[in-house]
Amino acid sequence: MSTSVxxxxxxxxxxxCGSRIFEHDPICVRDCDDGCGSPAYFCNYACLSAHVDENDLTAGDACEWSPGE
Incomplete structure (x- = not known):
């Protein structure tokens, strides 16, 4: 497997938000559960977080922890 940048x-x-990413602190994200398609670029963590929240992307993706076990 190789990685390209x-x-x-x-x-x-x-x-x-549509702002130019390099005017901020850019972040690149790929959905590797869906064939590692084209990356999505966000200008900062706030936009990434808002995107995740609005699209409910954390639902079912967290490990479960039971303190009694």
């Missing part, structure tokens, strides 16, 4: 265009917009 690519740099987005200088004008790449944030997937959430």
């Amino acid at each position: 690519s740099v987005p265009d200088a004008d790449q917009p944030c997937a959430y």
